[in-house]
Amino acid sequence: MTNRFRRTRRLMPLAVLPLLSLAACGGGDDSSAAGDCEAGQVDGDLYLYNWSEYMDPELLEAFAADYGIEVIEDNYDSNEAMQPIVAAGNSGYDVIVPSDYMVSIMIEEGSIQPLNQAAIPNLSNLDPNFVKPDYDPTGEYTAAYQWGTTGIGVDLTVMGEDTPRTWGLIFDPELAANFDGRMTLLNDPRETLGAALKYLGYSLNSTSESELEEAKQLIVDAVPRIKAFDSDQYDELLASGETLVSHGYSGNMLYGIIELDNADDYTYFVPDEGGTIWTDNMAIPFDAPHPCTAHTFINFILDAENGAALTNWNLYASPNAASEPFIDAEVLENEIIYPSDTSKLEYIQNTGDFETNYSDAFSEAKG
Amino acid sequence: MTVLPDADVLETALGEAERREEAAQRRRGLILALPSFAYMILFFAVPLVIVLVYSFATRTSTGSTSLSDWNLDAYRKLGEPIVRNVVIRSIVLALITTVLCLVIAYPFAYFCATRSVTVRNLLLVAVMIPFWTNFLVRNYAWRLLLSSGGPISSFTESIGLGPTEILFTKTAVVIGLVYAYLPFMILPLFASIDRLDWRLVEASRDLYASGPASFRKVVLPLTMPGVIAGSILVFVPSMGAYVTPELLGGGKETLLGSYIVTQFLTARNWPVGASLSFVLMSVMLVSTIIYFRAGGKNL
């Protein structure tokens, strides 16, 4: 029944190689019927396509040993690089880990298949907040993997323990003067314009042109005070003293500062105006070669102890409620990993045609 | 009078032989070119048609590409001021990079070409070896070298010039690009200087006497093919570079390479990415042809 998805894929070849229109009708050769998978069943090796350094290798080894198969993991560095490869078809991957907004896009485009929930009994371990999220409203397509926030890492030696928890550290000229030229912002239109929108009190999913224009102006004004737009090394720049304020993701920031001798000199927070919350999710591509292994793997990760092992390893928060007793106390109590107040956090959503406004505004703001 | 017909016959026969020889030459040329020609058509030209098709398509609200609605919107977008600024900035940067590479690489290639065979091969390989490491790693190494706590800054500080802040400036981008593309200049320059007929240079030295004059009037014109090839191999990729400007320049200015990447991988606006690539390629191709013609070569 995965044919339904294949046909949408065929839309593109039509114009280029007209012959292929035949294929849309003729290609009914799919043997992979995820609906028949049973819990614990495997139908081949597991091909996992995941973010780098996101999966505990020991968990993969355990899974391989338990089921007598091999696990092959490849990594990607952005949702946008992963999506076209999977959507084109024939990617060869069984499990992918897209973020929230990308899940909604991939559902709409038919790039991922509905899960056979009967084959994943551990779905019941998920925290209710993650069962039917906005980006997968029926909860049919994905199982949450890990979640985190986007905020700022700050060198506390400049303004001390009571450094105000505000985006103003970057966008308010007076506050920002403390860190002049020693700040980085993410090189990502939605995250960085989102931060500016939040500072202005708007939603980070705003589709108002005037609000976006205001946010853009904030970035324009901030550019001379910014050392770099950087999405990769901001934690290291902060840790090495090159920067004093770095905009970035919770887990990376923690990873960058936790092992330092002077770790207490640094902190990470989502400013009080609010910021981004994100969830990465396990999903199965529409043409996964081994859907049963994929279901069994998702079930394996959703196991209480395995979920805890994952969080203890990668230092991102777990959506797995049942795993809480097994998570190290210092991880659970860490405000950076598990923020106590999540009321001001927003998911980035696909704004449809307005996405190009965000990307244009960001390019223009940078000059 | 009776001789003329004979000459005519002879001439016709000669012309016939010439024509036959020319036809054979053409055939040989085609046979020689055929494998790569076929390869390039199948694995480059055909895929390129896909890009062309995409450039007339429409971005859907999920960022995929719909081919049901054909239009020129993606091309219209290229008229916006942001694109113009990006293009001008990129051309200036690529020109600076090319000129610097040429100035550095020419004497180096000349130096290599005038060594013994063993030394010159060693030098050539020595130029390439750093590039067999990973290019990201090289860029990160430059980040370290240029950072405010790095060796260059420490050095200027120790000699009393104060710390230097080169990282995340335009200077850093230029250094990074010159580094990245220097071998692209050295190799073709070397290839053409090396086959220089030194007897001509000698003769010119007898005529002009002065070294610089003989260089300007003989050596440089004779090695022009290398200069042209090297300039293209440096200028063109500099126009499209994006990793080095982002990593060393801090992504504070939008350049053409990163703008195209943004269209494909951030805005997920493939039609605009495709149309921009197409216009860029057409302009480059046409200017390359003009450049070659000016350099006395045909393309």
Add this chain to the structure above:
Amino acid sequence: MSGRSVAPTTRWILRSNGAIVLAFLYAPIILLAIYSFSGSRIPGEWGGFTTEWYARLFDDSRIQKTIGVSVRVALVSTVIATVLGTMSALALERFKFRGRRVFDALLYLPIIIPDVTMAVMMLMFFTQAFDLVDLLFGLGLSKGFATIVVSHVAFNIAFVSVVVRARIAGMDATLEQAAADLYANRWQAFRYITLPLIAPGVLGGALLAITLSLDDVVVTQFVAGPGSTTLPVYVFSLIRKGVTPTINAVSVIMLLASLTLVAGSVALQRANAVRGRINSE
């Protein structure tokens, strides 16, 4: 040879420029070699001498696998691209034939095309071509080693051809013609006259092709299949978490490996040269 003799100041300038260029090229390489022995994970911070990263490298089967793929892709694609590129260069510089201008223009496009555009187009091409093959012949092809090699060759032919043409351009053709008259056999004329004459250009083109293949990230990422990740793609996916000194260690090892290869080939050349001299005596 007197044409090559230059004024002392010029010689001094040439020599110091040579030294500066080499220093410029090797400065970052030396730095990363040093930091591959640093005990600190933070770049630029010296954490005491350690060989930990090398030990990790020898334990890390994934990195080893990606290095293996990279090297194989680079070698195979370079050999194919060098042969095809040299043939095109000869055809374009020495012969007139139908379609020459089109071919010439086509060979410039891979140099001009932005990486990401080529990546996207190859991805779509292989997807559709495989669908077509599946439909016509019932063959289920998938992306992997072969698609990476095909794509690398597609851009490398152009680069090899440019470098070789720079060598051939304006080179005197009379020698080859004389050889052709003498030997009668075209292959011999090519083997003993043309090839030695263009060899430096071919070597340069091959070196460039290896480098481009070993460095390519974007195109490879889009045309690789599961499990056929190359080293640069793997490193690229790691940058979110920071390039660990392990990657520096990889670079140093690849550097040492290539140096060994070069030293080996130089020694071989020497040995051949000596043998040649003995034989001729």
